[in-house]
Amino acid sequence: MTISKQGDTRPAAASAPTTAELEAVRRREPVAMERFFAAYYDRVFGYLLRLVSERQLAEDLTQEVFLRLHRSVDRLDPSRDPGPWVFTVAANLLRDYWRSAEHRRRGQRSDLAAAERADDGSEDALERLGKTENEDCLRRMLAQLGERDRQLVLLRSYGDMDSESLSGVLGISREAVRQRFSRAIKRLGELYRRFCEPERRST
Template sequence: MEADNAASDARLVDEARRGDQQAFGQLVQRYERRLLRVIMRFIRDRDVAEDLAQETFLRVYERLGQFDTSRRLGPWLFRIGVNLTVDHLRKHQRRIRWALFSERTIERTPEPEISDPREALDLKQEVQIVIEQVPEKYRTVLVLRDLENFSTSEIASILDRKEATIRWRLAEARSMFQRLWVKRMQQSQDSVEDENES
């Protein structure tokens, strides 16, 4: 199946290089939902994420002539998208950090079994807040592997790193996430207890 997609991508890239807009449109259709989802793991603002996805496809289109069709398109495209997203985050890092630390919401510690959909949303928001605290080079690997289910070899290709480096960063990222998660849940619990005492 993966080989079929790679061959299909290569054919569409060749057609797009010859000016076939529909071929490029098919590539966009094939990758846009997953690309947007990946970008939104880093950036909560859907409009900004959509702009970054659009910029990714624009850059892919402009660089189609440089793409080696013997390689897979997906990792190349996601590398461009992740790099644009990381660049955006770096430019806006101060604002993001301020927003993160000025958040005043107090969530209760989630239960293992979630029956209320609002609690699932709270959990998702809590996970996002904690993920944003993981340093960028670790967060990128964590998001791509654990939230988007890319293989370590795909992530290595996307980030242009060795698989061993990706596995190490993933282990570090998971460890950091766990420590940050425990800390956040403890802070939430302490806040709830303080509020109940008042």
């Protein structure tokens, strides 16, 4: 099965699959499975790429995410949004990778975190992140975030998960989700003004 991959900027959210489509996925009908995977591939790939920073590694991890989804598709609940399930699998795989010998050889370090929608201007900040056209500017912004906060922003941005879903995925309270996200998004706003606005004014 071939699925296209589109760059590393934030993809538009896929339209939610219908209950009938999800039931077909659960029955492992080939066409339904391919459409389902194609709908989520770019978002999962982008999320992983921003965290591991190596395209080939991100592609390998993304393929493994979808292999795991295929093996566990009987757990899919057609009556619920499948997004949290997809990104739970991705987050668990990433955690396994960070604990692995391969990760230690690469000398990378990171932690899992969470994100949520908030009423403190966070949507505007995430919208700026998604619309940032200068890739170098975006890379510098994310590099300045700590690993935990970077994971937080990207999981919210690519996974589009609310605080309740993230609380369950990551095993922290909804209040911890809110506090971590609020701190990270304020820092993101500062970084946007520092790295991106001067470049926009100079063009």
